[in-house]
Amino acid sequence: MASTVALALKLAWAGRVRLVLSVVLVALAMTVFLVVTQLSAIGAQGLDEAIDAESGVPGSYAVEMQTSFGLDRGQLVDAVHDALDPVSSEPIPYVVGYPDIQPECPPYDTLGRGMVRFVYNADGTPYALPYGADVPSDTEVCLAGQAVPATGIFVPSAAQESRWGLSLLFVAPAYEHVAALMTAEPVAYRFVVTTGRDDSEQTIRAALRQRLGDTALRFGSSVDEATVDVARLDGGQQVRAASQGIKTIFGVIGWGVLGLGALGLLISQLIVVRDRMWLFGLGTALGARRLHVAILVAVDVVLTVVLGVAAAVLVAVLAQPVTDQVARSTFGTDADLLNPGALARLVLGAAAVLVVASTWPVLRATSQDPLDVLEPKVS
Incomplete structure (x- = not known):
């Protein structure tokens, strides 16, 4: 198992340019997701408080x-x-x-x-x-x-x-x-x-x-x-409905950007799986189990997502002063991008990207018959 992980890391290093680009893609998606969801949260909170102040607490x-x-x-x-x-x-x-x-x-x-x-x-x-x-x-x-x-x-x-x-x-x-x-x-x-x-x-x-x-x-x-x-x-049911609509729109934007990042990573991994199919077939022919093939694919995705999240956290730390300034001028409060709730959403988003970007490539890599790779059928 350890040797399989080591081999996966060596393969990732061999394709480090692709890895870096994939990490940047994930980091961008994660950063936008983090900023949009956090601004949505504080904006919705401020809007709800304003509605409550003017129209009364619901119920x-x-x-x-x-x-x-x-x-x-x-x-x-x-x-x-x-x-x-x-x-x-x-x-x-x-x-x-x-x-x-x-x-x-x-x-x-x-x-x-x-x-x-x-x-x-x-x-x-x-x-x-x-x-x-x-x-x-x-x-x-x-x-x-x-x-x-x-x-x-x-x-x-x-x-x-x-x-x-x-x-x-x-x-x-x-x-x-x-x-x-x-x-x-x-x-x-x-x-x-x-x-x-x-x-x-x-x-x-x-x-x-x-x-x-x-x-x-x-x-x-x-x-x-x-x-x-x-x-x-x-009162103000119509205003409350509009507020809920705004929160929904922000949520769609945040998860949509994250979905695009996951889709980009998925396409990248499918290309990698296609290019390495001969390796997977050869390994299977020599006695490797499907679990080893799955690890070779999954480790690459996990590495990309982990590095992307780390980069997104670093960007969030660096962008915190600017984000606070925008939040104060717009909503009258600071935007704590790395509060426990934001981190929980970030972890959830990373898990979603990981599942989307790894499931189909792993299934494709492990379902390939080694003979189809080593001796391609001639039509």
Whole structure:
């Protein structure tokens, strides 16, 4: 076996010009494949994040309640989480809203009365909203005589307002106790559930009825009466479909280039097998098994692919600064060409090239009758 591999390496060295050209072909295909798939990945990620920011996370729902069914906040939050955690793929943040509040210091009293909301994580800790962003530093809101600085105020975009609810103000949870002094109206609750599905409205309602039905009856109400709505938060299905189409196009380009490289290597190997058929026939006539012939062909292909991948990795390392610059200017992030995911795709692509470029040449070389080579039939 070792002697067969050594012979294969000697044959490869004898045809080193062809080997070098084949390595360059594979390296080019691998490099383009690596760059295209990586830029596709970060581009798709950035596009998906932008769509989620503008249209909502896919399969997300808002559950808004006008009453706590006589439960305190901790009991209500626990009950809703017990009901909806099994159907939610992510932790369920919630919003506490105090209606009929009017800020007291000018010019904010001109806003009139409205809901002031406070956003919490599922575990009750303050949700990390960008408080103070896009708010003038001298902004000040007065609640029950206490000034709330600009760093405690959140101004949502339309998509964020859709997620967290319409509100006069979003204020940091540290000031909730002040807002509680300014209204006698029942507190409203809003839970954001992410199931990842587009048909979960009835599932959410059924889970709430099962968990809170008896509590609601004792309170003299029902879950449906107290639940303002179970509403889809995500949209932009057409944009999401276009995003998927772009990812598919990038994938076709990447794998297409890799396929062309594999096809070029396959043609090269078929020519080599044809030229060396006399050697394979002679070896078989002298007692070599088909396994030895297969090794002679496969080692040449493996050597070409391994050297091509190594060259592609070297090119990726050298091209990393330029690729990062392109990615930052286009997608606002770096393109790590040799991250674990990219390397996994590279290994998968190399395996695909290896299979495509070696299978038929090996079958052709091992299926040849040595007599047909040593004594060609004369027609």
